[in-house]
Amino acid sequence: MLLVAGHDSDTFGDEQSPRRLLGTTTVYEGRVWDVVSEEFTLTDDGESITRDFIRHPGAVAVLVLNDDDQVLLIRQYRHPVRMALWEIPAGLLDEEGEDFVDAAARELAEEADLTAGRWHVLVDLFLSPGSSSEALRVYLARGIGDVPESDRHTRTHEEAEIELKWVDLDTAISAALEGRIHSPSAVAAILAAGVARGNGFADLRPATTPWPEHPSQHSTWPRGAVLES
Template sequence: MTAGFTGQVVLGVDALDDAPESWPVRGHHDLGRGAIADYVEDEVAAPDDETLRRQYLVHPGAVAVIALDDEDRVALVRQYRHPVRHRLIEPPAGLLDVADEAYLAAAQRELAEEVGVAATDWRVLVDLFTSPGILGETLRIYLARGLAPVDAPDGFVRRGEEAHMDTVWAPLDDLVGAVLGGRLHNPTLVSGTLAAWTAQHRGGFDTLRPADADWASREELLAATGRG
C-alpha cells in the first residue's frame, strides 16, 4: 500500500495540457546576435508585480525525423557538436529557416539532405520545447516509414560540421537501451527514440497524429512574441 500525499492534486487525462500564457514584458534588450539564435533579456512582470529579468535565446525552430525501415532500424548521423565537445549520434534534423516552407516539407528535405532517404508514410511523433528555461526553440519530430534511397536536393552542399558527419543505422530497441544506459545524449534522439518505441508498443504507429497535424504550441509562441 502506498501512502498518499496530503492535498495532492491529481490531473485527469483531459487536464494534461501545457497552457499558453504570456506575462507582460516591461522591457526588452538585445544582448547579442548570432547566425542561428539571438541572445536577449526581457524584464517580465510576475503576477505579484515583481519584475524578473530573464535571459534566453530566440530560435527559429526545427524539425527532425525518426526514419524507421522495415527491419526497425533507424537512419542516423554522427555529428560533432562543439558546445558539448562530443560527436553525437543524432536523427536527421534541421532549422525552420526557409520562409513559408511547410513543416513536413522541411522534414522531407532534411531527410533527403542528411541521409539520402525518402519516405512514403509520415506521422507526427512528438512536439517539444527543447530547453524552455533558456531557449525558445520549438521542435517537431516526425516518424517516417516506407523508406527508399533518394538523391540530395539540387544545389545542396554540406558545410561546417555537416561536411564531416557520416550516416549510420541502428535498431530501435538498441537505441532505447543505449539511451536508458546513459550512452546517448542528444535530446532529439532521446525524445524521438523513446516516443517511437512507446508508440510501437502502445497501440501501434497508426495511433500517431497525421503529418499535417496542427502545431499549436509553436504557433502560440510565435504569436505571443510577435514572430507569427
C-alpha cells in the first residue's frame, strides 16, 4: 500500500494524473458513446498496459428542490437493468459548445417542464471510472417555475413514459439509505442535499464553477509523449 504524504486532511482531493499514452484505437463506434482501447505506461520506463473503456461525452443532472423541502423525482424505464427507476432529470452533454449549466436547464425543461431561477453545483461524480470516462455534474435548482405549454418538449421512447413525483427530502434520503432507489445520480444528489441543507446550502459552489474533470477540459495527451503527473 502506498501512503501519500503532504496532503492536508481538510483539502485533499482527486488530481489529474496524465501518463504516457502509447496509442488509442476505437474498438466500437456507437450512437452515443464509443469503446476505445488505450495502451499506456504508468511511469516513463514502465511496462505497457492496455485498457478498454467507454469514451463518454459526459452528462449533467438536476436535483430540484421546492419551497416545501420536496425534491422532484422522475420514474423512467432503463433497459440494461430491466427496471423502472426513480431518478432526477438528467441528460447527455451532446450539444457541442453548450455551457454545462445551460445543458442542465435544457434537460430540466425537456424532462420536467420546469425552469429554475437559482442554480448551484451540488456534487461532481465519475459514475464508473474503472470502465467509463463519463463525468457527471449534479446541480441544485431552486426558484421553480413552469415552462409555458406552447414551449414544452415532446417526449418520445422511454421518456414518453416519464412519471413525475414530488417527495419530501427526508423521505428521499430514507429511500436511498434503505436501498429502495438505485440511480447513482439520484442517490448521490439526495444525500448531498441532505448534508448541504444543514447550513442552508451556504457551502455550495456557484453554478458557473469550472469543471476541469470533464474530459472536454483535459489537455490533449500527445501519443508517445512523456507527461508529468
